[in-house]
Amino acid sequence: MEKFKNKDLEELRALIEERDHEKLSTFIGLFQPIDFAEMVSELDDTETAGLCALLEEDELASLMEQAGDKERIRIAKTLNDERLLSAMEYMQKDDIVDMLGDFPIGRRKQVIRLMKNSDRQIITNLLQYPEDSAGGLMTTDYIALREDFTVYDGLVKIREISPKTEMIETIYVINSARQLIGCIDLRKLLTAKRDTVIGTIMEDQVISVLPETDQEEAAHLVSRYDLNAIPVVSSSKQILGIITVDDVIDVIVEEYDEDMLQMAGVNAEENLESTWKESLRMRLPWLIVNLATAFLASFTVSLFQDTISKVVALSAVMTIISGMGGNAGTQTMSILVRALSQQDISWKDALRPLGKELVVGILNGAACGVVTSVVVYFMYHNIFLSLIVIMAMIGNLIVSAFFGFLVPVVLKKLHADPAVASSIFVTTATDVLGFFIFLGLASLFLPYIAAA
Amino acid sequence: MEKFKNKDLEELRALIEERDHEKLSTFIGLFQPIDFAEMVSELDDTETAGLCALLEEDELASLMEQAGDKERIRIAKTLNDERLLSAMEYMQKDDIVDMLGDFPIGRRKQVIRLMKNSDRQIITNLLQYPEDSAGGLMTTDYIALREDFTVYDGLVKIREISPKTEMIETIYVINSARQLIGCIDLRKLLTAKRDTVIGTIMEDQVISVLPETDQEEAAHLVSRYDLNAIPVVSSSKQILGIITVDDVIDVIVEEYDEDMLQMAGVNAEENLESTWKESLRMRLPWLIVNLATAFLASFTVSLFQDTISKVVALSAVMTIISGMGGNAGTQTMSILVRALSQQDISWKDALRPLGKELVVGILNGAACGVVTSVVVYFMYHNIFLSLIVIMAMIGNLIVSAFFGFLVPVVLKKLHADPAVASSIFVTTATDVLGFFIFLGLASLFLPYIAAA
Known part of the structure; x- marks a missing residue:
């Protein structure tokens, strides 16, 4: 949705040049405050300073309340302390605290020192609460x-x-x-x-x-x-x-x-506008952590290289088993992460549905296993390989139900955020055990599948 | 958080037995309406009927407004039309419409027929809007x-x-x-x-x-x-x-x-309380769709079985390349899905950050590729295999950036929900192309890696 057009922005620039406060006020009145604030974010620093010099204090206050965190700091930089303080008279206390919290410490202290006594006390009190606590979010302007x-x-x-x-x-x-x-x-x-x-x-x-x-x-x-x-x-x-x-x-x-985003290994601060450097810095660590789990899975496969060298078809089929385990694990895990994000849960309540998850895992495994075994049979004409596929699929979907369920619960109980770390453990479990179960079964029954 | 205790529930049951409306009202006053509604959902049908018979009409209305969709129908079943209509006098119009929308069609028609003329007209109007439209959500009780x-x-x-x-x-x-x-x-x-x-x-x-x-x-x-x-x-x-x-x-x-949930292949209607039958019905279709893509990946691997049979280590290493492609693709895709869920986006705006994504893909690929190649070298002492690992990792992370970016954008432009279907296409691309690039390179340079 475009909230303003390029010609609006051009008109704003012209009005700043003209320095006609009257006309500017009429123009601002045409927009919702947040839309106007977004328009201002397109201005450069000189234009912004020119605009702020023209605004009434209440208009300035509204602009600063609506602007995003970074943008607010940019606007504040164009104002001297006196003007900033008078704009703050029109702002809600929680917005003032948000703004001051983002200020460089020197300016923050200076502005607070210049406040009226009563305001200073309120603001200093509010500033002591962490940003993500109820105290950090509250306003003192209530009835x-x-x-x-x-x-x-x-x-x-x-x-x-x-x-x-x-x-x-x-x-x-x-x-x-x-x-x-x-x-x-x-x-x-x-x-x-x-x-x-x-x-x-x-x-x-x-x-x-x-x-x-x-x-x-x-x-x-x-x-x-x-x-x-x-x-x-x-x-x-x-x-x-x-x-x-x-x-x-x-x-x-x-x-x-x-x-x-965290479930997908992305930092919540990243968005489409992030630079490549920011994106790299925020995504690479997660990939490196995943790499460690990928090595684990790869190492599991390497344990069975003798078996694979005898029946090379195993290398193609094993990817199906581990992939499906990952998918089923993600399903279970997502339901748990959602449920846990909404409430604390006692061990007893948390563990009650585990039995159901295991049943669903067995049944999904049986269904997917049968389908896969039929396709595998037509590809390799090896009935024993098909039977191993069914067993391994059921086994891996039990693994995925078990870990998809328990990992978020345990993380929550350890006061870690299930959304952040669950997928890494669940994927490791379904990959490593998925390969292990399938290739292990294949090794056990090697005479049958190699001979067929 | 437990909103009520077992002994509260026992007390409620006792009060229903006693049929003392006065005491019951005092008891209800101790709870927030939604907490009381949750307590009622623990009662069986006979107890609920007994309770509803005792409630004042406004208490009944409040209970029905707070109850969940299924629960509301269950309560309504215990009421005759006359009593239901008088409770509705106290309910907001949007809640009445929600409730009637969930009624069996016969009862819905009957209740509407019995309404006051003016109400009937309003309700019939409101009922014509789809549940997830502004019209379906609005109330007519405004000033x-x-x-x-x-x-x-x-x-x-x-x-x-x-x-x-x-x-x-x-x-x-x-x-x-x-x-x-x-x-x-x-x-x-x-x-x-x-x-x-x-x-x-x-x-x-x-x-x-x-x-x-x-x-x-x-x-x-x-x-x-x-x-x-x-x-x-x-x-x-x-x-x-x-x-x-x-x-x-x-x-x-x-x-x-x-x-x-949809990004993870789970139906939004599923929760921890779903029965195993419901869970199976909602999850299996997604797994079967994924199975099809797993076959595609598996088929790609099977094309290179000759190569793998000569260098069996490839079967272990290839899982790292495809896995990392999946992880990087999920990162890119999640950012796009979030950005697209909040706004419509023009092709031009949508495609602008693609270049950046590709750069991030190349750099992440190079970093992960180098780490992997070192580990692979220590495992297999094959410098050519290590070089192929770097090339394949970069190649697959370019693939993951490209598809992780384009799939959600294209789905959005086709008016499909990116959250639902993106992951299936992105996973297919990173798996199939991940195996293809790595095993393809290995086949090309087979003499070197097999000889080393």
Whole structure:
């Protein structure tokens, strides 16, 4: 999808040249903020500096909120500290923290030093949480009302602070110690009698997370319970911030992209725009690790060279057995990786379906084995070879079920990410044991297959 | 994460036995609706029927909204039409449509016939859209205000209808022909002067989709523009409904799960709970398709049996070359599949990074080739075999870059899903050509490697 056209970009360049703020503002109004930010990313540094000098502070803030991580730093470089600070007045706290986290340390410290006292404290607090924790993701711009407020007081307060908040649909309720004790839907506030005390009509069950909770877990809760946001509370239940649903979507997309690419041995940071150097650096290590497992498989084959030299057809047939083991192993492994990414699982629950997987492995092995043996028979007219094919296929698909199942479970239990490392172990198992079973059987029955 | 404990389930069973509605309601209040729904899914049909008889209609509606597809049908079976219809009064229209869509056709028709006229029309309209289109996902419970309303009129209307709507944060603005012409943030309404005309303060740019738009596209827009909901409009711009962000999250999760599993040859409907019969039915077809490609690879090897019989070490080394081609091809392919899932891409844009991929293929091939050749030299003390290994590895990693790149692009251009079919073609190419290049080179230089 093209969100803007080349002629839009040309017009933007002309408007920057012209230095007419009025016209520029009208032009910006024609685009969604993120589309405009993408257009700006096409400008060079001089053009960007020219643009930023022309923008109002709120326009600048919106541009920086929408820009990607790298792009934001580029824009910030064109601004002096004073102008950056005034733009930050219009930005959400979580976006400011994201931005400062990416700054060179010197500038970060300087900007924080220049902040208003109250802001400095909030930002310094937020900066201490890891980027992928609930604390790192939360914003402090939320609405919390005291339980002893009346609905009327509440609505007045909401009217006052809502323009600065990210989410208005759910209002949080706190006690005098700022502990989160409930929440209330704005709809309910709007329709309730004005003198009702909020504490009497709130929901007293609120799902919340701790600041150190993993962002994936927070996202999972928002998605499971269809929330608009999830509050982050300290261990003593004081509300620290909220994570809004738009950030949750970003987390979900990011985590899935990671899982999907990592299963294929690709770094989640790589994309079509990566340079060849970046791609090489990110892909080669995985290939080298795989190479080690390929040697293992190759070594297994070399153990049976005597047998192969007597029945050279084995070299062609063995690739079918090991390949099918790999395919079946990948199927099992993917289902496990998906299941494990969504929840922690007890050993008992995890191992329960193993029996089923083994049954499926045997049956898939029998089906594929029979088909393969028929084809092999027509190629080599050797009934014993065909029988060995069936046995080896069943054997290797049992191996693939076993390892495709257990490897992700064990990795998860060892607190490793099953998406990253599973395939290397599963492939090694299905290759090495696939060759071993087939060539081993062939060696055992060599007199029959060599004679036939 | 266990959301409820066995003793909760036992208590629920006891409460159903007791037939005390009061106590049951208190008990239900202790759980989040979806957690309660999961608990109910553990009950047998008789217990479920007993429970449903005790529930208030709104409790029943909430249970059915939260239950999974199959579970919802099971609950509906325990209800007579009259009771089902009264529960539906409390349900969102999109959930009703989802449910009716899964009903046996006879019951669906009967329930629709018994509906109020106005509801019947809405539901019948919604039912006509495919399940995975924007129309199939939208709800008709949204707030739209006329542009000539004052803020005061608007707030009165919102207070009146908001309890029935799914989203209140963004209010849509329509003209007298019910065409969507703008939207306004509830915060802005709350803080505006009471006699302001809404049309004068609304945003006149609204991102919307057509009912036939693919749900993935709608989800992408909500995520890109950080929306709370996206309106669905007819071709003549009349507002038909909205898609809310919680449904968008479900779509994103569903589509990712599909892509991830389909790349591994697994049906997205399979999970750990599938029976062995279901698993077999869903996995065997993919294995059989792969078997066909395995035969192709095996056939390629069999063409070179004379060569292998002279240098049997080739049979061990060839598995390394083909295996590494498969790994590198999967890397390239995964990056393409991810990039293509997020956007349409022009031939020109799609083909631009191909050159880079080929460079990365050559360099990865050279690196892996050198490592392999050294190991092979120490195993077989044959310098010519080592040289062939380097050439074949580079050749096969070029093949893997080429096919890993082009297969997903071509499938996308043919409007096939790259996630589903890419791996089969890429594997075939890297296996068949990997064996062919290596064994072909070995045949060419046979006198050297056989003599050494």
